[in-house]
Amino acid sequence: MTQLQELRHAMARAGLDAVWISDPANVRAVSGFSSGKDGKVLVTQGGATLYTDARYTVQAAEESPLDAFIARPPATLEHAAPGLAGLRVGFEADHLTVAALEDLREHWPQAALVAVQGLVQSLRAVKSSAEVQAIRDAQALADQVFAEVRPLIVAGARELDIASEIELRLRRAGAQSAFDLIVASGPRGAMPHGVASDRVIQDGDLVTVDMGAQLRGYHSDMTRTVAVGTPGAEMARVYRAVLEAEEAAVRAVKPGVRTAELDRLARDILTGHGLGEAFAHSLGHGVGLEVHEAPSLRGTSDDVLQPGMIITIEPGAYLPGVGGVRIEDLVLVTEDGHEVLSVSPKEVL
Numbered sequence: 001m002t003q004l005q006e007l008r009h010a011m012a013r014a015g016l017d018a019v020w021i022s023d024p025a026n027v028r029a030v031s032g033f034s035s036g037k038d039g040k041v042l043v044t045q046g047g048a049t050l051y052t053d054a055r056y057t058v059q060a061a062e063e064s065p066l067d068a069f070i071a072r073p074p075a076t077l078e079h080a081a082p083g084l085a086g087l088r089v090g091f092e093a094d095h096l097t098v099a100a101l102e103d104l105r106e107h108w109p110q111a112a113l114v115a116v117q118g119l120v121q122s123l124r125a126v127k128s129s130a131e132v133q134a135i136r137d138a139q140a141l142a143d144q145v146f147a148e149v150r151p152l153i154v155a156g157a158r159e160l161d162i163a164s165e166i167e168l169r170l171r172r173a174g175a176q177s178a179f180d181l182i183v184a185s186g187p188r189g190a191m192p193h194g195v196a197s198d199r200v201i202q203d204g205d206l207v208t209v210d211m212g213a214q215l216r217g218y219h220s221d222m223t224r225t226v227a228v229g230t231p232g233a234e235m236a237r238v239y240r241a242v243l244e245a246e247e248a249a250v251r252a253v254k255p256g257v258r259t260a261e262l263d264r265l266a267r268d269i270l271t272g273h274g275l276g277e278a279f280a281h282s283l284g285h286g287v288g289l290e291v292h293e294a295p296s297l298r299g300t301s302d303d304v305l306q307p308g309m310i311i312t313i314e315p316g317a318y319l320p321g322v323g324g325v326r327i328e329d330l331v332l333v334t335e336d337g338h339e340v341l342s343v344s345p346k347e348v349l
C-alpha cells in the first residue's frame with residue numbers, strides 16, 4: 001500500500017474527508033516534493049493536489065506524481081475551497097501557525113476544520129525498503145567520514161575544527177550535516193547538545209561527537225565519545241556504564257517491544273551505577289525524513305517496535321562541571337530482531 005493509500009485509511013478512521021498537509025516532512029512523504037517548506041498537499045478520499053509556487057513548476061513535475069496547482073496563497077486556498085464545502089478537513093495542529101489557521105477559516109468557511117496530530121507522522125514510522133536504503137546510505141557515509149576525522153581529534157585541535165572537517169567531507173560527498181554538529185569536549189561534554197565551540201581539546205578529555213548525514217532527504221544519527229590521551233578514572237567509569245546501558249538496550253531491540261521498556265532497561269543500568277539522574281533525556285527516537293520522528297523511546301511513550309522502524313539507542317550521562325558521555329547507534333528493527341546500521345567502532349576504556 002502506498003503512503004497515500006495508508007493515509008486515506010487513517011483519515012477514514014479519524015472521521016476526516018480531507019486533510020491539509022503543511023508540515024514540510026509530511027508534504028515530502030506524501031508527495032515526493034523535496035521543497036516541502038514551500039509546498040502544501042490537500043488529500044481527499046478521491047484525490048490529492050500539491051500546491052506550490054512558480055519557483056518550483058519544473059521541480060514539482062519532476063518529483064511528484066500528484067497534480068500540482070502552481071500559485072501562491074490566497075489563490076491556493078481559493079482553488080481548494082469549492083471542493084471542501086460541507087467536508088471535515090483535518091489540519092496539522094502541531095505545525096500550522098495560528099495565522100495560517102485563520103487563513104483556512106477565512107477561505108474555507110463551509111468546511112469543518114479539525115485539529116489532527118501525528119496522522120502522517122505515525123505512517124512514516126515504518127520505513128519502505130527504499131527509505132531503509134536511503135538511511136543506510138546516509139549512515140554509511142557518516143561512518144566513513146567519522147573514520148576519516150577520528151585521527152584529527154587530538155589535544156590542541158578546536159571542537160570547531162573537527163566539526164568543519166566533518167561538514168566539508170559530508171558536503172563533498174553530496175550530503176550535508178543532518179543537524180548542527182555536536183562536538184563537546186572535557187567539561188562541555190556535560191551539555192547533551194553542546195554544539196562545536198572554539199574550545200581547544202585537552203589531553204585527557206573525553207570528546208562527544210554527535211553527527212548525522214542528510215542524503216536524498218533522509219537522515220542518519222550516531223554519537224561516539226572518544227578519549228584523547230588517558231581520561232580520569234571517574235569519566236572512564238561513566239563511559240563504561242553508558243556503554244553497558246547502550247549495548248544492553250540495543251540487544252533488546254525486536255518487534256513487539258514497548259519503547260518505554262527499552263528506556264527503562266537502559267535507565268535502570270545507569271541508576272545501578274549511580275547515574276540515573278545524570279541521564280537527562282530519552283533513550284532515543286525514530287529517524288527518517290526528520291532527525292527526530294516517531295517512534296519515541298521516552299519512558300512515557302506508548303509506542304511499540306515494528307519491523308521497518310529505524311531508531312536510535314543513545315543513553316548518556318552528564319555531570320555538570322565535570323563532563324559527559326553519550327553513545328548512540330542507529331538501529332533497524334527487523335522481522336526477527338534488529339540490525340545495527342552504525343558501524344563506527346566504540347572505544348574500550
Ligand SMILES: CSCC[C@H](N)C(=O)N[C@@H](C)C(=O)N[C@@H](C)C(=O)O
Binds near residue numbers: 180221282
Ligand atoms: C538537534 S538534533 C540532535 C540529535 C541527537 N543525536 C539527539 O537525538 N540527541 C538526543 C539527546 C535528543 O535530542 N533526544 C530527544 C528525542 C529527547 O530526549 O527529547
